[in-house]
Amino acid sequence: MGIWKRELIIFLLLFSVVCLIGLLTDKFTQLLLALMLFSLLRHLYQINRFEKWLRTGGQSSYPKTTGVWEEIYYHVYRIKKNNKRRKKKLGKMVDQFRQSTEALPDAAVVLNANDEIEWANKAALDVLGLKRSDKGQRIPNLIRFPEFIQYLKSKQYDEPVILPSPLNNEIMLAVRITNYGAGLRLLLAQDVTQLKQMERMRKDFVANVSHELRTPLTVIKGYLETLEDMDDGMSPLLTTSVKNMQGQAERMQHLIEDLLLLAHLETKSKKHEIINIPELLTQICHENEAALEIGRIELTLDSDAMLIGEEHELRSAFTNLLGNALKYSPDDTPVKIRWYQTENRLLLDVIDEGEGIATTDVARITERFYRVETKRVKKINGTGLGLAIVKHVLMRHDAQLIIRSEWSKGSCFQCAFPLKRLATKY
Numbered sequence: 306m307g308i309w310k311r312e313l314i315i316f317l318l319l320f321s322v323v324c325l326i327g328l329l330t331d332k333f334t335q336l337l338l339a340l341m342l343f344s345l346l347r348h349l350y351q352i353n354r355f356e357k358w359l360r361t362g363g364q365s366s367y368p369k370t371t372g373v374w375e376e377i378y379y380h381v382y383r384i385k386k387n388n389k390r391r392k393k394k395l396g397k398m399v400d401q402f403r404q405s406t407e408a409l410p411d412a413a414v415v416l417n418a419n420d421e422i423e424w425a426n427k428a429a430l431d432v433l434g435l436k437r438s439d440k441g442q443r444i445p446n447l448i449r450f451p452e453f454i455q456y457l458k459s460k461q462y463d464e465p466v467i468l469p470s471p472l473n474n475e476i477m478l479a480v481r482i483t484n485y486g487a488g489l490r491l492l493l494a495q496d497v498t499q500l501k502q503m504e505r506m507r508k509d510f511v512a513n514v515s516h517e518l519r520t521p522l523t524v525i526k527g528y529l530e531t532l533e534d535m536d537d538g539m540s541p542l543l544t545t546s547v548k549n550m551q552g553q554a555e556r557m558q559h560l561i562e563d564l565l566l567l568a569h570l571e572t573k574s575k576k577h578e579i580i581n582i583p584e585l586l587t588q589i590c591h592e593n594e595a596a597l598e599i600g601r602i603e604l605t606l607d608s609d610a611m612l613i614g615e616e617h618e619l620r621s622a623f624t625n626l627l628g629n630a631l632k633y634s635p636d637d638t639p640v641k642i643r644w645y646q647t648e649n650r651l652l653l654d655v656i657d658e659g660e661g662i663a664t665t666d667v668a669r670i671t672e673r674f675y676r677v678e679t680k681r682v683k684k685i686n687g688t689g690l691g692l693a694i695v696k697h698v699l700m701r702h703d704a705q706l707i708i709r710s711e712w713s714k715g716s717c718f719q720c721a722f723p724l725k726r727l728a729t730k731y
């Protein structure tokens with residue numbers, strides 16, 4: 306039987322007794338009042354005990370009682386016990402999490418929406434030079450590198466920012482921020498000194514080797530020219546051999562030049578000069594005399610905007626794009642070049658009606674030495690470094706290379722410069 310039913314039956318029994326005695330003694334109202342008062346006092350007493358038990362934490366086992374009150378005590382006691390168990394489990398989990406983050410070799414810092422430090426692990430103290438007492442401090446006041454402050458403000462956290470450690474500028478850190486929760490951010494700083502050193506060694510090696518290969522190649526080319534001059538055409542084998550060797554030497558020279566340019570792009574500081582883009586594009590088009598003469602190149606200058614950047618770099622990027630468009634499309638199709646400005650960007654489109662690029666290759670063609678393997682009628686020479694150079698140059702100009710292409714329909718290579726690169730006219 307339910308506890309409430311029992312409680313009700315007891316009350317009804319008492320009520321019936323009161324009714325019976327009331328009828329017999331003619332004191333029904335007084336007896337009913339007494340019964341009500343008794344019930345009220347009994348519950349008030351229980352409420353008081355219950356409140357006292359809760360006030361003292363309800364820790365120990367609950368007081369002895371009967372009926373519905375025993376049930377209430379039992380349920381509250383059980384809920385409290387479960388909560389206690391859950392709290393203990395949660396505490397253990399938090400402890401484990403704390404221990405694991407303390408053991409992390411990478412610095413981890415939790416920042417709130419105001420860039421204030423909420424929490425930091427031990428490595429953050431060793432790597433970033435933070436102190437335990439820095440909790441609540443704004444991180445830009447503690448890590449003052451302009452690149453870091455700009456990164457923090459930008460809210461663009463896709464790529465990490467590389468900084469020297471505030472404690473030792475020989476240690477290089479890759480700092481990455483991740484948004485999580487309501488306005489919280491996790492800052493992770495990883496020591497990448499070794500990685501950066503190896504990268505530098507690789508760049509230096511490529512640059513040195515390319516540089517050193519230049520002189521022997523010039524000598525070989527010189528001898529090949531002499532051989533070509535001496536060739537009287539009597540030996541077809543000699544003629545074709547010299548021609549092939551010249552072709553290969555030429556290819557090698559392009560490769561060396563491209564590698565040196567890439568090394569230059571990776572290591573040299575940026576220059577900021579005003580470049581007359583319409584003039585530069587006109588020059589580049591005129592350099593491709595043959596294509597211009599047969600009307601293949603259609604240059605449209607819808608803007609006279611000039612850019613801030615390095616002319617030598619942009620010249621090679623644009624030359625590469627135009628060269629590719631001409632190389633990878635049939636001789637009787639046009640190549641359109643358009644320079645124009647939109648609301649928020651300066652754009653250069655190089656459009657061809659050539660073989661196009663398969664979607665799977667589009668993502669990879671800017672990688673070094675990546676060349677699309679297709680069964681072309683004529684073999685097209687190249688180093689596979691052209692688009693890597695274009696991408697790098699554009700990156701150094703805060704610009705993007707957008708490639709749209711459809712297999713066998715043609716391609717559009719778009720260079721998108723931000724308006725901050727626009728040179729105000731003088």
Ligand code: ADP
Nearest residue numbers: 629630633661670676677687688689690691692
């Ligand atoms: P390269 O032209 O020297 O091979 P690039 O880095 O300039 O090297 O280009 C990489 C590859 O991308 C090329 O081998 C070619 O397959 C493809 N590609 C580049 N531009 C075009 C284009 N306009 N149309 C079709 N394919 C292209």
